[in-house]
Amino acid sequence: MVEGNTVANTLKKILDELEEGDLNNPFLDAQLLMTYVLNVDKTYLFVHRDQILEQETVDKLMDLVKKRKKGYPLQYIIGKQEFMGLDFYVEPGVLVPRPDTEILVESIIDRVKAMGHTGNKINIVDIGTGSGAIALSLAYYIKGAYIYAIDISDKALNIANKNCKDIGLEDRVVFLKGNLINPLEKFHLDDRINIIVSNPPYIKSNEIAQLQTEVSTYEPKLALDGGDDGLDYYREIIPIAKRYLINRGILAFEIGYDQGDSVSELMKSEGYVEIDIIKDLAGMDRVVIGKIQKEN
Ligand SMILES: C[S@@+](CC[C@H](N)C(=O)[O-])C[C@H]1O[C@@H](n2cnc3c(N)ncnc32)[C@H](O)[C@@H]1O
Structure with missing residues (x-):
């Protein structure tokens, strides 16, 4: 396994943190937070597991993770929710x-x-x-x-x-x-x-x-x-x-x-x-x- 702030390691770190909160689906939340901050789709996370992330990106992610862990709705963080196959902006x-x-x-x-x-x-x-x-x-x-x-x-x-x-x-x-x-x-x-x-x-x-x-x-x-x-x-x-x-x-x-x-x-x-x-x-x-x- 590659050391440091790789996509895979950071995803694991986020998941460990979110699992301590009272959330229904911490794994999905971790993926969505990451795709949001990196501005990529989910496939990217699997294909680029070993990509090293900048410290600034990791810090930004971990700030959002803290918010989410306290129950702040994921959709308010990422600004959207899919409904009937359409994307709805929410805040x-x-x-x-x-x-x-x-x-x-x-x-x-x-x-x-x-x-x-x-x-x-x-x-x-x-x-x-x-x-x-x-x-x-x-x-x-x-x-x-x-x-x-x-x-x-x-x-x-x-x-x-x-x-x-x-x-x-x-x-x-x-x-x-x-x-x-x-x-x-x-x-x-x-x-x-x-x-x-x-x-x-x-x-x-x-x-x-x-x-x-x-x-x-x-x-x-x-x-x-x-x-x-x-x-x-x-x-x-x-x-x-x-x-x-x-x-x-x-x-x-x-x-x-x-x-x-x-x-x-x-x-x-x-x-x-x-x-x-x-x-x-x-x-x-x-x-x-x-x-x-x-x-x-
Ligand atoms: C349960 S939410 C439903 C929102 C949306 N239709 C949905 O299904 O996601 C109820 C909505 O009713 C609105 N509302 C509350 N009291 C109302 C009233 N007296 N007249 C009109 N809208 C009202 C709220 O602002 C809120 O947007």
């Missing part, structure tokens, strides 16, 4: 898009396909858009989708706008600032929206502190806190969504693992039909999706 102040949320996006794409969609205009609203992950991936994968993406946070909207430009979807996505669906008021879209989607804050207020440090300490509370029982946003969105949805328009939510029955019941009591609860790969409830029945 502190916006929720890092989660792989589980892809289930919500996929369930909508499946329903749109099942309706025999051929690219005609579909109006979609995304409430609490954050980085724009849901809104922009729906616009990217559904031809003819026109998206109104709403958030109450200026920070989130700035980041979502940047992502929209980077992906090149400015002609089909508009970002609106305000509370829940209120910013739609001025567009006169009653009975004209085909799909309303939301991944709202749904963590019970008193459970936020118990989440992993990287979530509880570093991600925005505004993106997490769903009130005493976690259901505050569903209670507000389900009745007001009816005003904007077309007859048999879709309402789809991401939900917490124990909220499938409560959210389905809330939807049923407001006249939604064909409600499905979709599970994630861990077998937990993750999405509730249904249609509003306005006419018989």
